[in-house]
Amino acid sequence: MNNPISCIITDDEPYARKGLQGYIEKIEFLELKGACEDALELGELLVCQPVDLLFLDIQMPFMSGIEFLETVQNPPKVIFTTAFEQYAIQGFELEVLDYLLKPISYDRFLKSAWKARNYFELKQSKDQLPYLFVKSNGRLEKIVFDDILFIEGMENYVAIYCRDKKIITLSTIKAIMEKLPATRFIQTHKSYIACIDNIDAIEGNIIYIQKYQVPISKYLRKGFLESISR
Structure with a gap:
């Protein structure tokens, strides 16, 4: 290191x-x-x-x-x-x-x-890698970081929303967050991670990414705003 x-x-x-x-x-x-x-x-x-x-x-x-x-x-x-x-x-x-x-x-x-x-x-x-692999439907799916819009946690699964597809994998938000570059992805809520590069707008406690709306937790709002303003 x-x-x-x-x-x-x-x-x-x-x-x-x-x-x-x-x-x-x-x-x-x-x-x-x-x-x-x-x-x-x-x-x-x-x-x-x-x-x-x-x-x-x-x-x-x-x-x-x-x-x-x-x-x-x-x-x-x-x-x-x-x-x-x-x-x-x-x-x-x-x-x-x-x-x-x-x-x-x-x-x-x-x-x-x-x-x-x-x-x-x-x-x-x-x-340093521009992608990660996750297991979905019995096979390993390659996901390029540039394609990720946001990630939603659903108990023991996460849904990864990409530009042209949605992939569901057995994991937790915490485990997925550890695989993502911290300079590009940020947790906005206990159940959501957003790709900073793909944020279109922010209004109140809502992030707009294409047609989707991602919530911002009041506990994470301050850290989120500081991260995107650096």
Whole structure:
């Protein structure tokens, strides 16, 4: 990777934060951007300091790490750091990169850091491709990014609306969003992703793309307007 992986530590235990900070300082491809005591502080920090990766404790006061992930739209990738192994299944369901059990050794932390690096390198290489493949009706369909108008989530499926066709595939909005270049696509609603290049007009909380209307969530409106005005 050309740029280091930016990250934030969130843990209510001071010694745990200090230990993780020491590990991060030893790894050249990680860049620490902050350390928080709880999920509420983390949420405030992410507004002004977006990062690639969170080292996130699970059991914290006010809000657990799992509750934080379930309520935040498009959170960074996460590596859980916890003393409780019973949350591993929930971590898998939330698509976290890794699950570190305390006390965390440096060797185990380094292995997790490399897993994160491999993930971001793979994502970067995918972002450079002008297309993606999805499985639909028993075959792989190639979809060129330029042809995508918007994407609609429907429980365990997504509908990809293209210029001349609509493709339905077994996936989630979150999983599809990770395959798309962030500079060209933006989530406007918990169930919708829009291609910025193909937006014709915006009126109130509605995006017009050709004959379609795509909603803008009030929670995502500010981030959406900032993204299209850059």
